[in-house]
Amino acid sequence: MDFELDADQRAIVEAVDALLVRHAGARRAAELAQSGGYDHALDDALEASGFAQVARGEETGLLEAVLITEAIARSAGVVSAGAALIVAPALCAEPLPGPIALAERGDARPLRFAAQARSLLLAEGDEARWIAIEDGSAEPVDNRFALPMGRWRSALPEGQPLGAGSGERMRAHWRLALAAELLGYMEAALDLTVGYLKERHQFGRPIGSFQAVQHRLALCSVLVEGTRWLSYEAAAKGADPQACTTAAAHAADSARQLFRETHQLSGAMGFTREHDLHVWxxxxxxxxxxxxxxxxxxxxLARERWGGAPKPGGGT
Amino acid sequence: MEFEWTEPDAQFRKDLQDFLGENLPASWEQIAHHGPGADQTADFSRSFCAKLAERGWLTQSWPAEYGGEDASPWRHAIVSEEMWQRGEPRGSQYMNVNWIGPTIMEYGSEEQKRDHLSRISRGDVLWCQGFSEPEAGSDLASLRTRAWREGDDYVVDGTKIWTSYVNGAEYCFLLVRTDPESKGGRGITVLLAPMDAPGIVVREIPAVIGERYFHELFFDRARIPAHCRLGAEGEGWGVVRYALAYERVGAARYARAARTLDSLAAHAREQGLFDDSAVQEKLGAALTLVEAARILTYRVIDLRARGSAPTADTNLARIAGTLCENAVSDLAVELLGTEALAYGHAAEAYFRMAMTAGVAVGTTEMNLDLVAGRQLGLPRS
Structure with a gap:
C-alpha cells in the first residue's frame, strides 16, 4: 500500500497543469459554455505534448490517465478527456479520431459531445463497437450545463465490433472516467466555494466562519476525498470492475450533493455567468x-459483489 | 501508488483468520452480544489476548524495544479489521495496544514503561479512560476534576462520566486539572491512576447500547501516587492530543459494517429479495459508503506509515466511518424488519454498536469542525 504519487507522476501532473494554465481555465470554459463550442485547440495541445496517449505509454498507464483527466476537469477543459484518455485505450490499440463520444445502445437521449464527435464507442451487451461518425450526424442540443450535447439525426452505421468482453471493459473504464472527471469538477467547485465564503462578509464576519456553513463544506470535503482515493485505487487496480463501479457510485452521489451545496452556499452570485462556479x-x-x-x-455494484455464488464474509 | 497488499501482509491476514477460527469458541457470538463493556467480554479478553500475545500478534506494531516487532501500521490495520469483523474479542484491550501503550512510550518514565508496557503486551491488564466530565464533553479542555500535591501523592477530587470498560479495569488513563487558575488546555495533567486507590467510587449508568457500557467515576479526595503522573505537570493536553491522534482511527468499524452487509446480502438472497432492484440499489449504496470509509482510513494509515504528523485525514475517515455505519445499520433494520430488533440477533448487536459511531471518540460535529479548520482553512466560528 502506498498512497503517494511517485516523482514521475508528480512531474506529469505539474506539466499538464502548466499546459492547462495556458490552454484551459474557467474564463475560457465560460466562453465555450455560452457558445456551445468544443475546445479543439486544447485537444491539439494535449495530443502534441503526449498527454493524450499516456494510457498507451510504456512507462505510464491508467493511473496517469486518471490523474491527467482529473487535472483537465479541474481546469474546466471542454474536451472529451475521459473517453479519449481512459476509455478508448482500453478498447483499441491505435488512437481513434477524436473527439470521442460514449453511449449505450438504445439510448436516444442527448449525449455529451455527440455533435462534435468523430468517433463513437458504443456499449452493447457483452461487446463494444467503434463507429466512425461523419460531420452532421448529430444536431446540437442547446443546454446550460457547460458542455456541448447532441442528438443523432438518424440511425448510425454498424461500426466495428471490438471483441467479446469489450462491453464490460468499456463500462468499467467509462465509470472510472466519470469518477475522474467528476472528481476534478467537484474539487474545483468546492475550492472556489470555500474561497468565496472566506471573502464574503455578512453580519460583520466571513460567511465561512459560521459553523452551520462550515459543517456542510466539511462534509463535501469527505465526499470529494472519498471519490479521490476510490478513483485512484480503481485505476491502480487496472480498472477492476468492482472498484470502478464503487468509484462511480461514490462520485455520482457526491456530485449530487456537491452541486446542491456549492450553489446553496454561494447564494445568488453562484447562479451568474460572471462567477466561475457554473463552469464546474x-x-x-x-x-x-x-x-x-x-x-x-x-x-x-451489488451484483458484482454478491451476484455470483454467495461469498463467505471476508475482507472488504 | 500501490493499492494491493504485499504477499507477507496477505499471508498474515490469512494466518490471523485461521487463528481466530481456532481460538474463538462457538459461544463467542453470544458473549459479544452483551457488548464490549460486559463482564463476560472483559473476562474473555484476558484469555484471548494472552493467546494473541503468545503468537506475538497483540503488540506486533510496537517497537522491538518494547516487545513488539516494529510491524507496519498496515499490519496493525489488518489486526483491527479482522478483530472488528468478529465483534472485537480483544474487548477493551484494543485501547491498550492502540493508544495507551504508544502514549506511555512517548511520555512515560522508565519505570512506567517497564511496569505498564510489559503487562499490556502480555494481555493481562485492563484499562479505562477518564476523560469526559459532566461539564466537559466535546469541550474536553474545560475539564474540572482537580488534583493537587500532598506529599508523595496527588489528591484527586471530581467526577468523570461516560467511562466504558470499568469492570475489571486496574488502571484509568485520567485527566485532571492541577492548576486551579488555568483554563482550557493549560494546567491539565495525565495520571495513570490505579483503580484500587482509596476514594474512587464507580457507579454504572444503565444504557441501551450495552451492559455496563457507561459509568460515572467519583473521585472523593482519592490519593494517587505522584509517580503515576504521565509527562510533566500541567503539560497533559499535549499528551491527550497525541493519544487522540492514535485513537481516532483505532477501530476498523467499516470492517464490521462490511461483514454485516455480506450477511444482509446473503439473507436477501435466501429470502428471494436479492433480484429486487430496490434491494440491490440499497445494498450497493451502503457498500459504497463502506468502501469510502475503508479507503479514507487507509489514507490515514498510509500517512502514519510514512511518519507524517496527524492531519485532517483522520477526521475525514471518522466522518466517513459514521456515514457507513449509519447506512448499514439502517439497511439491516429495513431488510430484516423487527427480527433485527430482537435481543440476541447478530444484527441487533450491530445496530446498537453502530449507533455510537457518531458520538464515541469525538462527535461527528467535532470532526467536521476540525475538517473545516485544518483541511479547508475556514476561519474559526
Missing amino acids: SMRLPLLRVELGGASQHRRS
Whole structure:
C-alpha cells in the first residue's frame, strides 16, 4: 500500500497543469459554455505534448490517465478527456479520431459531445463497437450545463465490433472516467466555494466562519476525498470492475450533493455567468446521470459483489 | 501508488483468520452480544489476548524495544479489521495496544514503561479512560476534576462520566486539572491512576447500547501516587492530543459494517429479495459508503506509515466511518424488519454498536469542525 504519487507522476501532473494554465481555465470554459463550442485547440495541445496517449505509454498507464483527466476537469477543459484518455485505450490499440463520444445502445437521449464527435464507442451487451461518425450526424442540443450535447439525426452505421468482453471493459473504464472527471469538477467547485465564503462578509464576519456553513463544506470535503482515493485505487487496480463501479457510485452521489451545496452556499452570485462556479458545478448534473447514474452504479455494484455464488464474509 | 497488499501482509491476514477460527469458541457470538463493556467480554479478553500475545500478534506494531516487532501500521490495520469483523474479542484491550501503550512510550518514565508496557503486551491488564466530565464533553479542555500535591501523592477530587470498560479495569488513563487558575488546555495533567486507590467510587449508568457500557467515576479526595503522573505537570493536553491522534482511527468499524452487509446480502438472497432492484440499489449504496470509509482510513494509515504528523485525514475517515455505519445499520433494520430488533440477533448487536459511531471518540460535529479548520482553512466560528 502506498498512497503517494511517485516523482514521475508528480512531474506529469505539474506539466499538464502548466499546459492547462495556458490552454484551459474557467474564463475560457465560460466562453465555450455560452457558445456551445468544443475546445479543439486544447485537444491539439494535449495530443502534441503526449498527454493524450499516456494510457498507451510504456512507462505510464491508467493511473496517469486518471490523474491527467482529473487535472483537465479541474481546469474546466471542454474536451472529451475521459473517453479519449481512459476509455478508448482500453478498447483499441491505435488512437481513434477524436473527439470521442460514449453511449449505450438504445439510448436516444442527448449525449455529451455527440455533435462534435468523430468517433463513437458504443456499449452493447457483452461487446463494444467503434463507429466512425461523419460531420452532421448529430444536431446540437442547446443546454446550460457547460458542455456541448447532441442528438443523432438518424440511425448510425454498424461500426466495428471490438471483441467479446469489450462491453464490460468499456463500462468499467467509462465509470472510472466519470469518477475522474467528476472528481476534478467537484474539487474545483468546492475550492472556489470555500474561497468565496472566506471573502464574503455578512453580519460583520466571513460567511465561512459560521459553523452551520462550515459543517456542510466539511462534509463535501469527505465526499470529494472519498471519490479521490476510490478513483485512484480503481485505476491502480487496472480498472477492476468492482472498484470502478464503487468509484462511480461514490462520485455520482457526491456530485449530487456537491452541486446542491456549492450553489446553496454561494447564494445568488453562484447562479451568474460572471462567477466561475457554473463552469464546474453545472457539469455535475450532466455527468452524474451518465450510464444510469448512481442508481445503476449501485445495482451493478451489488451484483458484482454478491451476484455470483454467495461469498463467505471476508475482507472488504 | 500501490493499492494491493504485499504477499507477507496477505499471508498474515490469512494466518490471523485461521487463528481466530481456532481460538474463538462457538459461544463467542453470544458473549459479544452483551457488548464490549460486559463482564463476560472483559473476562474473555484476558484469555484471548494472552493467546494473541503468545503468537506475538497483540503488540506486533510496537517497537522491538518494547516487545513488539516494529510491524507496519498496515499490519496493525489488518489486526483491527479482522478483530472488528468478529465483534472485537480483544474487548477493551484494543485501547491498550492502540493508544495507551504508544502514549506511555512517548511520555512515560522508565519505570512506567517497564511496569505498564510489559503487562499490556502480555494481555493481562485492563484499562479505562477518564476523560469526559459532566461539564466537559466535546469541550474536553474545560475539564474540572482537580488534583493537587500532598506529599508523595496527588489528591484527586471530581467526577468523570461516560467511562466504558470499568469492570475489571486496574488502571484509568485520567485527566485532571492541577492548576486551579488555568483554563482550557493549560494546567491539565495525565495520571495513570490505579483503580484500587482509596476514594474512587464507580457507579454504572444503565444504557441501551450495552451492559455496563457507561459509568460515572467519583473521585472523593482519592490519593494517587505522584509517580503515576504521565509527562510533566500541567503539560497533559499535549499528551491527550497525541493519544487522540492514535485513537481516532483505532477501530476498523467499516470492517464490521462490511461483514454485516455480506450477511444482509446473503439473507436477501435466501429470502428471494436479492433480484429486487430496490434491494440491490440499497445494498450497493451502503457498500459504497463502506468502501469510502475503508479507503479514507487507509489514507490515514498510509500517512502514519510514512511518519507524517496527524492531519485532517483522520477526521475525514471518522466522518466517513459514521456515514457507513449509519447506512448499514439502517439497511439491516429495513431488510430484516423487527427480527433485527430482537435481543440476541447478530444484527441487533450491530445496530446498537453502530449507533455510537457518531458520538464515541469525538462527535461527528467535532470532526467536521476540525475538517473545516485544518483541511479547508475556514476561519474559526
